[in-house]
Amino acid sequence: MTAAQNHRARRTAEPADMSGRGAVAEPVHASSVQRFRIGAQDPTPFEDSATFWRTMAQLATILMAAIMFGALLYIARPLLMPLICALIVALTIGPLTGYAVRRGLPAFVPAGIIVVIIATVLYLTIMLLSDPVSDLIARSGEIGATIREKFRFMDRPLNALKELQSAISGPSTLSVDVSKPTDLIGSVLGTVTPAMLQFVLFFATLFFFVLGRNAMRQYIVNIFDTRDGRLRALKIFNDTERSLNAYLLTVTSINAGVGVVAALVTWLLGFPAPLLWGALAFALNYIPYVGPGIMHATLFLIGLLTFDTLLPALIAPALFMTFTFIEGHFLVPTIIGRQFLMHPLGVFLSLAFWAWLWGPIGAFLATPILIMAVVAADHLYPRNKGTLPE
Incomplete structure (x- = not known):
């Protein structure tokens, strides 16, 4: 049987409605299915697959270099943070220091003034805020109790959330050993000493950045050989x-x-x-x-x-x-x-x-x-x- 005969046979097999016209067998038309089709529309194959894979290899190399650079930034953050802070401050005040040098002042004069101003501002800020901060720290227990009392209406949903977390992930296995006394002096020195070293590194780097601004500009420009690059x-x-x-x-x-x-x-x-x-x-x-x-x-x-x-x-x-x-x-x-x-x-x-x-x-x-x-x-x-x- 040919395709035309099959089509006529299906048309005669369809039930007729009250007006004598054939009822629609499929409620969803082919055009509607085509309109909501999920996937690529008229995909085009690669003309040169070798170029694609070469580009992917280059991207993979760049990605690995970026991951290694990020790891370096994370590991060296105690050294890099004060250096970057000093560089940003030096670049921010660069036009002002350049103006002072062009007016005949030696480079160490604006460098020393900037360091003294920033150190003085930090010192005055610490002195002004030390008393209220100390007072808040001394009242931390009272403040915490007051906050818990104000938010007591959140106890029930928080407890329900903890129970749900325990049911999903199991009971917590964390334990605290309270038999060993806390080395308060060691913890304070371990926090304060790196911070002081970073402050010293910041101020020293800032001074030398401002002092050697022109030399740094000249060095960066002379790295390039061509006139356009410089x-x-x-x-x-x-x-x-x-x-x-x-x-x-x-x-x-x-x-x-x-x-x-x-x-x-x-x-x-x-x-x-x-x-x-x-x-x-x-x-x-x-x-x-x-x-x-x-x-x-x-x-x-x-x-x-x-x-x-x-x-x-x-x-x-x-x-x-x-x-x-x-x-x-x-x-x-x-x-x-x-x-x-x-x-x-x-x-x-x-x-x-x-x-x-x-x-x-x-x-x-x-x-x-x-x-x-x-x-x-x-x-x-x-x-x-x-x-x-x-």
């Missing part, structure tokens, strides 16, 4: 200094205003140690997205400790959240310029990576490192200003 290296160096100077000095001024507002709000609401919360707001505002969120939560907890009810505790976070929203969405873009602002996803990924790698210091360094990388990438691979169709 010109590109000089542009990268100058634009990096200019970008860091414009961004960090402007953001520092804005963050100082944020700190003043936080201290003023907490003082008017009767919070303890308003200078501490102003300094914390100033420091945390350097960390995009995460820093203001930490400050909002901190003000909420301090409000719970200060007031008896929930509503007054929300006043300080609400006021600070309003101010940081205006600052982040209107003030900073207006002063710095919207064309200088980087993509939010890039800023967030840089923050996540460096915070994971180097902790809180990495979170502070994430945006300056990203600025340096963006400036270098723009000179090496200029971005196309065209837009893709939707």
